[in-house]
Amino acid sequence: MQLATTLFGTRYQFRDIKDLLAKSNEEKSGDQLAGVAAESAAERMAARFVLAEVTLETLRANPAVPYEEDEVTRVIDDAVNEAVYAEIKGMQVGELREWLLADTTTEAMIQRLSNGLTAEMVAAVTKLMSNMDLMLAASKIKVVKHANNTIGLRGTLGSRCQPNNQTDSVEGIRAAVYEGLSYGSGDSVIGINPSDDSLGSVSRLLEMTHEIITRWQIPTQNCLLAHVSTQMEAMRKGAPVGLVFQSLAGSQKGNESFGIDVAMLDEANALAKRYSVVTGPNFMYFETGQGAELSADAHHGADQVVMEARCYGLAKRYDPFQLNTVVGFIGPEYLYDSTQITRAGLEDHFMGKLTGISMGADVCYTNHARSTQNELENLAVLLGAAGVNYIMGIPMGDDSMLSYQSSSFHDAPSLRQLLGLRPLPEFEAWMEDLGLLRDGRLTEKAGDASFFLSR
Incomplete structure (x- = not known):
């Protein structure tokens, strides 16, 4: 898996999916304190270019903490609706963002798809959204x-x-x-x-x-x-x-x-x-x-x-x-x-x-x-x-x-x-x-x- 891109003449290489996700995040003092944040706005954008092309299947295969080491990972992964997941696992993160924001995507469609997602997929698409994107997508979803x-x-x-x-x-x-x-x-x-x-x-x-x-x-x-x-x-x-x-x-x-x-x-x-x-x-x-x-x-x-x-x-x-x-x-x-x-x-x-x-x-x-x-x-x-x-x-x-x-x-x-x-x-x-x-x-x-x- 090649997690790298060239942006404005500079080559950016990311160690693994966890590193890529962290570098894609908006600036947060906590990420800086943890030593996982992007070092510049350019590196942040490069990470997002790469993340947009990562598939949901890759994200499921690379949880933040391995399945065998963490019960939270097991709870999340075991709850995935395999039929829904099979339909969407080839989707890239950038495609998921566009789908969520599309006028033709309904609340019922989103609620069904959510049953095939893991937390890392949810976090990944969040990192590609602007504040207004986050508001618009959330406004489509009512949880009663x-x-x-x-x-x-x-x-x-x-x-x-x-x-x-x-x-x-x-x-x-x-x-x-x-x-x-x-x-x-x-x-x-x-x-x-x-x-x-x-x-x-x-x-x-x-x-x-x-x-x-x-x-x-x-x-x-x-x-x-x-x-x-x-x-x-x-x-x-x-x-x-x-x-x-x-x-x-x-x-x-x-x-x-x-x-x-x-x-x-x-x-x-x-x-x-x-x-x-x-x-x-x-x-x-x-x-x-x-x-x-x-x-x-x-x-x-x-x-x-x-x-x-x-x-x-x-x-x-x-x-x-x-x-x-x-x-x-x-x-x-x-x-x-x-x-x-x-x-x-x-x-x-x-x-x-x-x-x-x-x-x-x-x-x-x-x-x-x-x-x-x-x-x-x-x-x-x-x-x-x-x-x-x-x-x-x-x-x-x-x-x-x-x-x-x-x-x-x-x-x-x-x-x-x-x-x-x-x-x-x-x-x-x-x-x-x-x-x-x-x-x-x-x-x-x-x-x-x-x-x-x-x-």
């Missing part, structure tokens, strides 16, 4: 799932109500939940990152959020973003667990750094089907983010986009209700500034949707990154136009427990108004019944958390 309500329908935008608290104060979190609900945040999930991962604290917050959902008959679900093992124990002891959460990595070694493996995730999914208080059939919630594997020295010399695509390939095994990339949360060591954060957000959303995942985004940045609130809002608008399933809702857009900047309770309603979108349908009907929403717009009652204390 159901727990207590329905996420992903065309024309809708969900919002996770994220009422984190530094001390896990039950009453403090309750007040934040009420405020979020009054703005229409929480239709995708009421999801809390606990500061205390103990079974007692997690169970207390599960009980409180379940009580709110039950009392107000809210068509949504709760989730405590504790380690999956804690949630499993909570389910066994009868706590009202809605969605079951876990952060994922794109390699076995990366997942081991999170204290998980495929067997544990399989068990958690089985427990959720038995004990979860949501109706399903989709019970799982995952988070990912470019750079997680490098931070754990578990990237195996692969670039961030490839490892992120492998997270989605693993997640697909569990048919999750939702997954979001925490796109700027890991820090500027991996995504240096707003340009890189924006690119990664659009990449992740497209790759998740192409894989078949109900995909959202935590449009965020840490305080030491070169980004601003305005730039964060720009990405939110781009993702909304691309058809993202949900974003975060955080009091004032400033997470007091995790100390990072994200989207606020106000942002999902603003995007819905700007882009002609609606809340998830069951939740919209609930808001209409309470007088918080009228004809898709918030009413004068919206934003006043005391509404929930007056009844």
Whole structure:
């Protein structure tokens, strides 16, 4: 296999498929830190010229981590629909890009083809796309799932109500939940990152959020973003667990750094089907983010986009209700500034949707990154136009427990108004019944958390 080309009189030779994929990637500080990035824009373009002519069959034969060494690789490869793969294996990456963007390519066609793809194929075509290409291709794909309500329908935008608290104060979190609900945040999930991962604290917050959902008959679900093992124990002891959460990595070694493996995730999914208080059939919630594997020295010399695509390939095994990339949360060591954060957000959303995942985004940045609130809002608008399933809702857009900047309770309603979108349908009907929403717009009652204390 000749992985070389001459561009403007300079010969560029790439060591192997992993090297070619890495050199094709848009500039990322994490790839530079890992020593896998292209050394110049010219080398990056040369890599893309070569990558465009690589076949999907070649990519399947060259995963980022060998099949026999990594259970994530095995999960992804074993799930390939061989009949679909046989039809497309001779297609070049450049041809796949053109096919995805063609006006004649329908959503149903893309969803069928995705069953024959591996993560490396998904990552490869992503590297040949501009930001607008990523938005256009992703907008063609709707991934619809159901727990207590329905996420992903065309024309809708969900919002996770994220009422984190530094001390896990039950009453403090309750007040934040009420405020979020009054703005229409929480239709995708009421999801809390606990500061205390103990079974007692997690169970207390599960009980409180379940009580709110039950009392107000809210068509949504709760989730405590504790380690999956804690949630499993909570389910066994009868706590009202809605969605079951876990952060994922794109390699076995990366997942081991999170204290998980495929067997544990399989068990958690089985427990959720038995004990979860949501109706399903989709019970799982995952988070990912470019750079997680490098931070754990578990990237195996692969670039961030490839490892992120492998997270989605693993997640697909569990048919999750939702997954979001925490796109700027890991820090500027991996995504240096707003340009890189924006690119990664659009990449992740497209790759998740192409894989078949109900995909959202935590449009965020840490305080030491070169980004601003305005730039964060720009990405939110781009993702909304691309058809993202949900974003975060955080009091004032400033997470007091995790100390990072994200989207606020106000942002999902603003995007819905700007882009002609609606809340998830069951939740919209609930808001209409309470007088918080009228004809898709918030009413004068919206934003006043005391509404929930007056009844």
